[in-house]
Each structure stands twice: as structure tokens, then as C-alpha cells.
Amino acid sequence: MSTIEDLKTAVINGRRKDVKTLVPELLESGIEPAALLSQALIPAMGVVGERFKKNEIFVPEMLVSARAMKEAMSVLEPKLLEAGIRPEHTALIGTVEGDLHDIGKNLVATMWKGAGFDVVDLGVNVPAARFIEAIEEHEPHIVGLSALLTTTMPAMRDTVAAIRDAGHTSVKLLVGGAPITQSYADEIGADGYSRDAASAVDAAKAALGV
Amino acid sequence: MKYKTLAIADPAKLIYGVAPRPIETRHGMRIGGGLIYPELNFTLPDINIRKEAMPEIARHYKQIVTEALERAAELEAPGVMLEFETLPPMTEHPALGMEVVNILLEGIERAHDKYGLKATLRCTPNDNREFVRPPLMRSGRYWDAMLELFDQSAAAGAEFLSIESVGGKELHDDALVNGDLRAVLFSLCVMGVRDMQFIWDHIVAIAAKHGVHAAGDTACGFGNTAMVLAERKMIPRVFAAVVRAVTAVRSLVAYECGAVGPGKDCGYENPVLKAITGCPMSMEGKTAACAHLSPMGNLAAATADLWSNESVQNIKLLGGMAPTCYMEQLVYDCRLMNTASAEGEASALKMRDWLVKSDAGLDPQAMILTPESSVAIAHAIVESPSYYAAGIAAARAAVKILRETSESGCLRIDSREAGWLDRMDDELDDMPDTEDAFIGEMMEEVDLEKFTPADYGLPTPVSA
């Protein structure tokens, strides 16, 4: 008989096909969808994230695991929703207006998903008004802003200010990107900063106080 | 494919400062004619680029050109190339870009009058076409504005036109983070090549109209993205090295369309292109650490005709404003190399070999660009019947070089990376025989929301 541990191992090793058969099998055996998520998928991505942080694996290997998790989620998500279980944390993420760099932002989104966050990716070149609209629609706990150009750092500052001015004072704003520093984050009033994707989950959790 | 043989087939002749097809500038620099010259690049500190900010922006560029050229003259540089690589709003609104072009051209003339300094300008409008998603590659306001800036800057006196074009990149970032060589080949050799043919026909025509030089492109958004990702330990270095070899196929197209060099600094594939075309090339290495890190800071200089710093913000350092400091570093690097060549061919070769040897064994991406490797990859490309075949051949040549040099102990490869050589070989073995077959397969796999096949002259799949 397969176990939750088998599913965790399959995700860690990025074996999508195994995941595809394991998930229905485990559900069939009476295990709750929420348990699969919290005891197999999220811990698996935690292991993968940790390996990546320690430079034991590369991004392509991490993404194979992320895709395996996605495979499992495609089955679990509707069931979780049916049972009224929503992800504990919702995050919005986007690259600020005028900036098209998104590789780093995408990796941060992947890490957040791996940690079980519901992530809404707004893409690149996102104006402040679009962030605000999406905050009103999705009511996220965290908003991630990315900027890679010194000339779009002002757009990041303006976006932070616009979100606050629109009355969204409790949502946690996290910022990142090559030219961004902790002191710049402090200066523009962001709640958190991380210098890479590997520590973006910790930064988000710290900002949320969990 | 136009080039069937190599302009430089002997690795010993692939050397800095000398290109079989040198270029003369108005003020008398002979690029590739024996000397290596500095090429200075610069950018703004954090400023929101808007019309209202133009006085402040103008002050920055005026300060950059005045102070950096003054330092070049004090250090008796034999000549200087300035590159103005625009920031997105400056291409979107050519009037903003032109304001800067004119400031730089005036600065160049002032320095010529005042110090007799030979300087010249390369104008590189940034490629804004991907501001709409999926990008509009062959029409629309971003395309029109970019051509306008090329045209106006050439008319105003920019002697060299370049671009860091993005055609094919829609799929390439994902290909990189997924370590997917097949998708890399599709992005570079199917999509990239087609876009290069389209864009470079236009740039060459504009250059001809104004009697200036269509210089060259760079696969920066492809190869350097891979390099930066490898540098951050996100993807394997051997993979980034093979990607680099394949980028040469895409960048070559500019020269086939009539570009004459110097190829753009951030194209680390340039040594391969110099071997094929004989055109002079700009390169960047250790002096570009202000912009990004690289594993070949010395080696990059070995075959360069211009030596660049890629980009630095106009901020104050202890020695002076950053562009002036970088000008000094570039001038000193060039002075040392030119001193070696002045002593004769043997000294120049010695200098070149030191530059190569100090990096080559330590990183696969460096090993792939030694003069010997560059010529081997260049051979693989020109012997291929099509761009598709050339991409596969370049990748195979690169894997072979990495395998052989690591087995012989000349190259160190991280143990985590060794398996990637086999993985890439397997992927290459599985490539279909013809490009048509490849396109047929890929069009069923790729995400059609990311690009418009018709913009690449590619068929839209029936299923779409």
C-alpha cells in the first residue's frame, strides 16, 4: 500500500507520473486532501527548497518538483475548495511598471507556491493601479513587487505609496530585485525584502509573523 | 547560410586588436587595425525617466561625456568608443533618446577640438517590442519608434548602430530555467534567426542611407541571462556554456545581412563570430563587474578589438564619477595589451595566452570561448547546411569540447554537473532530421500565448 511518504518522495524526485497515480490512490484509501497537502506536498517542496538553498540542486530540478506538485494540486484543489478549505495565505506578485524582467519574480512565485501560498501572478510592467485593483479583488496577505532597473526603482516606491494611499494598510508588501536593498525597502516603507528566491519564503513568513 | 569558410581559421590568428576587416572612423580610429580601444558604457542612477526630468537627465549625460573623455585624453587613449544604450522610455519617445545622442555627439566633438581625442558613438536603441505581450515583432508603435531612433541618431552622427534584439526570447527564459536544450534551439535558431533577418535588413538599410556602420547584435538576453543564472548557481555552467555556443548562430545573422562590426560588447559569443566573419568585435569582462559577474574576466579580452565595461551608473565613487573611473580602468587595460602588441606578434600572443589560460580551466563557459574552441565552434557552424543544423552542430561541438577538456584534466567541472553532458547529448540525439519536422513538433508543444508565429514567418498550427 502506498503512503503519504511515497507521495512526498515522488514530489521531491519530480516523478510526475507517480504523483498522478499516487494522489487518487491515497484519496481512495481515505486520506483527506488537506493531509496530502500539508503532510506530503508542502514538506516535499520544503525539502526541495532547502536543497536548492544549499546549492545541492539547480532550478531545472526544482521546477520538475514544482510541476509534480502542480500535478497533484490539479486534483486536490477542487476537493479542498469543496471542503471549504482555502490556502492559509494568498500572495500577489508582479514586476513594477516599466520593467520587463521576470525570471527572479517567477522563481519567487514558485517558492511561494511550494510553501502552500495561493499565488496570483500579475506578470510584468504592472502599473500601481493594477496592483490596487488586484488587491481589492483577491484580498491577499502579501504583495510582492519586483524591479530590476535602477530607473524603475521609483515606480516601486510609487506603487508602495499608492497601495498605502488607497487604504490597504495591513497587506504586507515585500520587495526584491537586483538593485533593491534592505535599506531601500525600509526607506520606501516595504514590510520585507529578500535578496533571493531561496529566502523569499522566510521573508514572507517573517512579514506575516508566522 | 552565407559564410561557408572562416575568415580566421588558425586559432593563433584570433587575437585582440586585429581583425581581417577593420573599420575606420571619421576621427581616424581603425577598429581591428592593430590597437584595442576602450568602449565606455554608462547608465543613469535611480531616476524616473519623464519629460520633466530631462534637464536632470541631460546633466548626467553631459557630465559623463565631459569627464570621462577628459580622463581618456589625459591618459592619452588612442581613441574611444562611447556606447549609448538607451533606457526604454528613450526608445519609446525618440525625442528623449535624441536629446542624449546630441549631448554625447557634442561632447565627442568638444573633446576632439580641445584634446584632439579620437572618439566615436555607437547608438544602441533598446528593443522595446516585448512591452506588449505577446510581443509585436514587425509592426506597432514600439517598432516604429525604434526605427525612428535608429534613423535620427544615424542622421545626427552616431557612426555605429547596434541593438540587443530580443526575437525568440519569448520562449528562451523558460527554456533556460528548465534546462531544456531543445527549446533553446527553437528559440535561437528557428525564432531568433528569423527575427534577426527581419530586423537587420532594416538596420543595414538605415545605416546605408546615412553612410554609417551597421555594427552588430548580441545574444545578451539569451547567453548572458544563462551566464548570470549559472553564476548564481541556478542552472549548470555546462548548460550555459552550450547555450553560448548556440547563440553564435543567431548573432551571426546580423553579419549575413550586412553588419560590419564591431559586434556589441555583451555578446560573449563574439570570438566565434570574429573567426567566421573577420569583423572586429567589442567584448567585456572583468571591467564589467559593475554590471554583472562573469567567469571569464580576462579571457574575454583575448580576442577583443574594443574593451568595454557594459554599463555603470553615474554615481560618485571615491575616485570620481563611476563612468570616469571605468574609463580609466579600460584605458589601462588597453594600454597594457597594446604595449604587448607593440613588441611584436610573439608578445601579443603571449599576452593573449595569459588572458586565456588564467580563466579557461576554471569554468566551462570560459573554456568554450578560448581561441581554439571558438574556431572549432565556428567550423561546426559554417559547415552546416542550415541554421537549424548549425545550432545542433554548435551545441555538439561545445559538449565535445567540455567532455574532452574535462576528461584530460584541463577543465574543472563540478560533480553535480557531469551528468548534464550526457543529458544534453541525449537531447541532441533526439533532435529531428529536418527543421520542418522540428518546427512541426515544437508548434504542438509551445505556449502560443507567448508569441505570434506569423511575426516570425512561422505557420500557425491547425490546432490553435
Ligand code: B12
Ligand atoms: C536577464 C536580464 C535581462 C533579460 C530579462 C529576461 C527576463 N525575462 O527577465 C532581458 C534581455 C529582456 C533584459 C532587458 C533589459 N535589461 Co536586463 N538584465 C538581465 C540580467 C542579466 C539578469 C537578471 C536576472 O534574470 N537575474 C537572475 C534572477 C534570478 O535574479 P533577480 O532578477 O535578481 O531575482 C532574484 C532576487 O533579486 C530576488 N527577487 C527578485 N524579485 C523579487 C521580488 C520579491 C517580492 C522578492 C521577495 C525577491 C525578489 O529573488 C530572485 C530570485 O533569486 C541583469 C543583470 C543583473 N546584474 O541583474 C540585467 C540588467 C538588470 N538589465 C539591464 C538593462 C539596462 C536592461 C535593458 C534596459 C537593456 C537594454 N538597453 O535593452 C532591458 C530593459 C527591459 C525592461 N524594460 O525591463 C541593466 C540595468 C541597469 C540599470 N540602469 O538598472 C542590468 C543590471 C544589466 C546591465 N548591467 O546593464 N535584461
